[in-house]
Amino acid sequence: MAHREGFFKYQAQTTPHPLAMEVANAEGSYIYDTTGKKYLDFVAGVSACSLGHRHPKVIRAIKEQLDQYLHVMVYGEYIQKSAVELTTLLAKHLSPSLQKTYLTNSGTEAIEGALKLARRATGRSQIIAAKLAYHGNTMGALSVMGYEERKQVFRPLIPEIEFLEFNNEDDLDIITSKTAAVILETIQGGAGFIMPTNDYLKKVKQRCQQVGAKLILDEIQPGFGRTGELFGFQHYDIVPDILVMGKGMGGGLPIGAFTASEAMMDLLMANPKLGHITTFGGNPVIAAAALATLKEITETNLIPATLTKEKLFRSLLIHPLIKEVRGKGLMLAMLTPSAEIATEVVLQCQEKELILFWLLFENKAVRITPPLTISEDEIKEGCAIILEVLNKIQEKTT
Incomplete structure (x- = not known):
């Protein structure tokens, strides 16, 4: 055939x-x-x-890892060189409040982990997203998609999701002491590459700090150097509480990740244990490709x-x-x-x-x-x- x-x-x-x-x-x-x-x-x-x-550098890294080992154990149990070196190098390029990274299989899976982490860290359940937002197509990511036409046939979705209009400061009052997290794309992708204006991201972060909510920034598209910084948020003099990445970090292989402070990320280890698990996240071959990609992007012009x-x-x-x-x-x-x-x-x-x-x-x-x-x-x-x-x-x- x-x-x-x-x-x-x-x-x-x-x-x-x-x-x-x-x-x-x-x-x-x-x-x-x-x-x-x-x-x-x-x-x-x-x-x-x-x-x-x-x-060539990505291919070389993949081949070298292939000669050593492929998948050996579920994520987080064994020390595997390429994953450790990748997360260590990421920490060196991020602020002190973004130091621990959870590796996943895709950007949408990283969004799911970020949403869970925000709820776990705050003890709250409400999530606020943006109209015309796109964060992936798994059920949590779909729930924070701001485009009803793509969602309606899959309802009911996750409850307690509210939407604001990107760049509209009048909507910031929607963020309250009931809010676990605000999730935004640093640059709205599916909506037409809409840039934040008038210190919008700063104002969202300030509002989150006022009410004790977490700010999740989705860098799955802008991330890994595409906008003239390693991550798009670095243009705007803010730091998210949880950073989500994917797409461009893998050198052509499937990967995602979410990064937060050590204290926040450690919440996924206990009460309950196994708060977020994956079999193939941090796969050594893919981590090797991502490490080679990150090195090439950050060590060149x-x-x-x-x-x-x-x-x-x-x-x-x-x-x-x-x-x-x-x-x-x-x-x-x-x-x-x-x-x-x-x-x-x-x-x-x-x-x-x-x-x-x-x-x-x-x-x-x-x-x-x-x-x-x-x-x-x-x-x-x-x-x-x-x-x-x-x-x-x-x-x-x-």
Whole structure:
């Protein structure tokens, strides 16, 4: 049976019309299909492949770990070098109040752990999230998703969830002494790469401190250098109580994590014991890939270079059909006049061997989240394709 037939017949789909490119191999900023076409990747596995595809240092780390051992014991029981070195290096790059990290299999699992930890630490149950928020699709993460259309058929969800409007300071009174935690994306991803404004995150943190609630920041997309800092919150002179990460930290392998103070994280050890458990979290091969990724990002100029590359994108992406370019660093969203135009851009660019993608809730946006390792020449090449496609769309509509 052909792979294409098997893909549609036996592999569960997430939409009626997947892009269905059949991948042969990938290297650097490019993905190659089975017909021999070479696609420039402006999506990086939806922000997951921070160092591009098959980065040599990540591959080397994986192979070295493969020669030592794979899974040996459930998370947290055995001392495994790659996981210890990864969490130690993370602590060195974070504030003294973010020192202990729990490794998980994905970002959404890390969100679940963060929500549980906030409830355990405060003894409260109410969680406040943002409208148009996206934190994953497991039941807890789905409960704090601020988009009813994606949630309604799965109700009832977790109770005692309230929603505020991101960047609306008038909503801060919703945060009270009943609140266990406020969970926010540092930059709202699915909503269209909405940036916090007017010291909004600081004001949320101050309100949380006033009422004894915890602030959880979801850095699953901005994290690991994509915005010009290792984590997006580092632009805003605040520190969350619980930090959640995923996607770009694994070098292309599945991983997530949540980080908090030692005192908070130790609450998961007792009363009850096994307060949060996972079999494969901290997998040694994946931890080795994440460690190599973190070292490469923090020991090179990749983080500051994202801001230089952002400027290049903004200088090139000028067109009557580009209404705005939102975001920071290499977490960018190109806003078009309509959902139909955004879809045309994605599909026509794929025909011209450039990979773009959509955002979850903002249907007029086109995602541009290339590997941090993308070159300036590759940026110019991809933007030229985008402009060529936009010109054709404009000609057709005038």
